[in-house]
Amino acid sequence: MSALLSVDDLCVYFRTEQGEVKAVDGVSFELERGEVLGLVGESGSGKTVTNLAFLGLLPRPPAYYPRGAVRFAGQELLHADERTLRALRGRRIAMIFQDPMTALNPYLTVERQLTEVLEVHERLSRRAARSRSLELLARVGIADPERSLRAHPHELSGGMRQRVMIAMALLCSPELLIADEPTTAVDVTVQAQVLELIRELQAERGMSVILITHDLGVVAGMAHRIAVMYAGRIVETATASALFARPRHPYTQGLLASVPRMDADRSAQLTPIPGLPPDLSRLPSGCPFRPRCPRVVARCEQVYPELIEIGPQHRARCLRLGEETPP
Amino acid sequence: MSDESLRPLLEVTDLAVSFPVRVGGGIWRKKRPLRAVDGVSFSIMPGETLGLVGESGCGKSTTGRAVLQLQRPTRGQVRFDGVELTALWRKRFGARVWSERLRQLRQQMQMIFQDPYASLNPRMTVEDIVSEPLRTFARLSAAERSRAVAELLVQVGLDPRFRRRYPHEFSGGQRQRIGIARALALRPRFIVCDEPISALDVSIQAQILNLLAELRRSLGLTYLFIAHDLAAVRYVSDRIAVMYLGKIVEIAPSTALCDNPLHPYTRALIAAVPVPNPQIERARKHVVVTGDLPSPLSPPSGCRFHTRCPIAIDRCRREEPALLPLTIAGSERLVACHLVREPRADTNSP
Numbered sequence: 001m002s003a004l005l006s007v008d009d010l011c012v013y014f015r016t017e018q019g020e021v022k023a024v025d026g027v028s029f030e031l032e033r034g035e036v037l038g039l040v041g042e043s044g045s046g047k048t049v050t051n052l053a054f055l056g057l058l059p060r061p062p063a064y065y066p067r068g069a070v071r072f073a074g075q076e077l078l079h080a081d082e083r084t085l086r087a088l089r090g091r092r093i094a095m096i097f098q099d100p101m102t103a104l105n106p107y108l109t110v111e112r113q114l115t116e117v118l119e120v121h122e123r124l125s126r127r128a129a130r131s132r133s134l135e136l137l138a139r140v141g142i143a144d145p146e147r148s149l150r151a152h153p154h155e156l157s158g159g160m161r162q163r164v165m166i167a168m169a170l171l172c173s174p175e176l177l178i179a180d181e182p183t184t185a186v187d188v189t190v191q192a193q194v195l196e197l198i199r200e201l202q203a204e205r206g207m208s209v210i211l212i213t214h215d216l217g218v219v220a221g222m223a224h225r226i227a228v229m230y231a232g233r234i235v236e237t238a239t240a241s242a243l244f245a246r247p248r249h250p251y252t253q254g255l256l257a258s259v260p261r262m263d264a265d266r267s268a269q270l271t272p273i274p275g276l277p278p279d280l281s282r283l284p285s286g287c288p289f290r291p292r293c294p295r296v297v298a299r300c301e302q303v304y305p306e307l308i309e310i311g312p313q314h315r316a317r318c319l320r321l322g323e324e325t326p327p
Numbered sequence: 328m329s330d331e332s333l334r335p336l337l338e339v340t341d342l343a344v345s346f347p348v349r350v351g352g353g354i355w356r357k358k359r360p361l362r363a364v365d366g367v368s369f370s371i372m373p374g375e376t377l378g379l380v381g382e383s384g385c386g387k388s389t390t391g392r393a394v395l396q397l398q399r400p401t402r403g404q405v406r407f408d409g410v411e412l413t414a415l416w417r418k419r420f421g422a423r424v425w426s427e428r429l430r431q432l433r434q435q436m437q438m439i440f441q442d443p444y445a446s447l448n449p450r451m452t453v454e455d456i457v458s459e460p461l462r463t464f465a466r467l468s469a470a471e472r473s474r475a476v477a478e479l480l481v482q483v484g485l486d487p488r489f490r491r492r493y494p495h496e497f498s499g500g501q502r503q504r505i506g507i508a509r510a511l512a513l514r515p516r517f518i519v520c521d522e523p524i525s526a527l528d529v530s531i532q533a534q535i536l537n538l539l540a541e542l543r544r545s546l547g548l549t550y551l552f553i554a555h556d557l558a559a560v561r562y563v564s565d566r567i568a569v570m571y572l573g574k575i576v577e578i579a580p581s582t583a584l585c586d587n588p589l590h591p592y593t594r595a596l597i598a599a600v601p602v603p604n605p606q607i608e609r610a611r612k613h614v615v616v617t618g619d620l621p622s623p624l625s626p627p628s629g630c631r632f633h634t635r636c637p638i639a640i641d642r643c644r645r646e647e648p649a650l651l652p653l654t655i656a657g658s659e660r661l662v663a664c665h666l667v668r669e670p671r672a673d674t675n676s677p
Contacts, residue, residue: 241606
């Protein structure tokens with residue numbers, strides 16, 4: 001009951017001309033205070049939509065929520081009114097996005113964008129807001145905070161923009177930070193810096209973090225727990241160490257076997273996952289991973305597997321979990 | 328590759344490409360050259376894959392385009408099979424254009440592009456796209472051409488029955504296969520792969536990497552494989568060249584480069600790549616360099632990496648290090664760093 005965030009059977013469907021698209025279809029997870037959850041999946045797996053839904057950031061219609069509930073610190077979010085959400089967003093729950101260039105307002109200086117948050121949420125004076133903003137810019141590693149305050153987003157480099165966005169998210173000391181592919185748009189040496197910063201800030205403030213990414217390497221060093229999503233559902237969830245040491249769902253195993261990694265033997269062959277990521281408007285019957293699965297059996301066509309407990313904090317959604325095969 | 332008597336298929340010497348960029352405004356407005364590629368040299372042996380890595384703006388894609396003469400080099404030579412390509416440009420009506428000789432030679436050198444959404448004409452069918460090079464260069468009857476397209480599609484793992492479809496009917500990975508079929512149409516010997524997997528879903532990337540490796544084996548292709556993803560580059564390349572702000576800072580065999588990087592930038596790059604293993608990850612130090620890339624419009628003096636280098640000394644600020652050979656544990660490599668050479672004190676760059 002002490003979970004900061006609990007998502008229970010969340011469903012997010014979209015009404016489109018092609019019919020109903022089940023972007024998120026029965027996602028449940030809990031997030032403790034101070035916990036970092038990695039949400040891993042490919043484009044269209046529902047990882048971003050899950051989070052946009054409970055922040056009230058999806059236009060309705062076309063989106064609607066046929067089932068499910070999301071509670072944040074005891075408060076129901078999914079059907080909360082805009083005023084309630086507005087009081088939470090940016091203050092107790094903050095989000096950083098993939099592309100800082102489109103997430104920041106190109107017309108406003110960094111100062112205006114940062115101080116506005118504090119003036120609205122904490123009713124600080126311009127002056128107080130300015131000094132708190134300066135402090136945070138320095139904390140996120142911006143060399144000349146005074147100068148950056150006066151800058152417009154286009155005058156900053158990609159890495160600096162990402163830092164400004166992180167500073168903005170942290171202004172009100174949120175309890176939950178949602179980082180949606182925070183390093184996909186930056187180079188690898190800058191990615192290392194941004195991840196390091198998020199890691200430090202999380203530890204220092206005891207924030208909970210949901211880290212959304214397609215990169216298994218990124219979550220490996222960041223997350224305590226990982227949930228792997230496929231076609232709108234969580235197919236496997238475990239602690240980071242268990243998931244990488246003993247992945248049990250064929251999709252997780254497939255992902256791990258198909259990415260080139262620096263620590264592997266160079267002559268080791270990659271084993272691609274055959275086929276294509278699923279088309280959400282035309283999902284196959286039974287298990288959606290069935291057409292690409294190396295362990296498929298006839299039953300997979302009929303049954304959508306439940307998420308089964310297979311170890312301490314380790315659950316996966318596959319009919320063949322009982323039958324052991326070497327990983 | 329080990330045969331010393333073999334001549335490189337591609338030899339690039341002191342290649343430079345600069346673009347005029349307008350800076351300032353009003354009366355201070357002027358044009359300044361942006362040196363995207365600034366004196367790059369490397370060679371690739373027949374059948375070899377050279378990986379070219381670096382962060383955005385380092386000039387790796389411009390290098391690939393200049394090798395193929397899609398961009399006219401400002402300086403330097405590109406020898407393909409012994410023929411100097413930069414000398415094959417002609418002046419026509421005041422503009423520089425390819426000569427007929429270059430146009431013919433270029434059949435042997437093709438390119439696979441990054442974005443399979445932008446590099447295929449949405450109004451052409453798969454058959455039109457893949458057969459266009461054949462219509463341009465090969466004198467084939469319609470039936471022969473049709474057979475060739477079918478063979479190419481099979482070769483890249485596509486069903487030839489899809490030939491009448493349009494690019495939008497395919498997924499990203501399938502479109503990349505169409506792009507590869509087009510690149511193979513004229514039976515090239517050399518292909519520049521420019522970030523061929525970075526726009527694809529994770530589960531699809533290995534399919535394309537393996538396809539490229541298989542084609543290389545079966546067709547004896549030579550690749551220049553350009554990417555920012557060091558793990559992918561390591562997987563496909565025999566040797567890797569690392570670029571930083573328009574310069575190559577290190578070239579070495581893949582395993583040697585990744586296991587024992589010598590240049591501080593190569594070290595930083597490798598340290599920054601996360602590994603999908605929590606035990607390793609938690610113990611590793613990822614941030615070796617701080618800050619962002621400097622602007623290529625005004626690159627730092629001396630060694631271009633000195634502003635971010637953890638071990639830079641005064642000399643690095645003043646003097647640009649040359650890319651010099653070094654043999655370590657039997658592997659031959661090239662490094663451009665004063666401090667990597669310093670302990671040996673054998674040669675000093677001018």
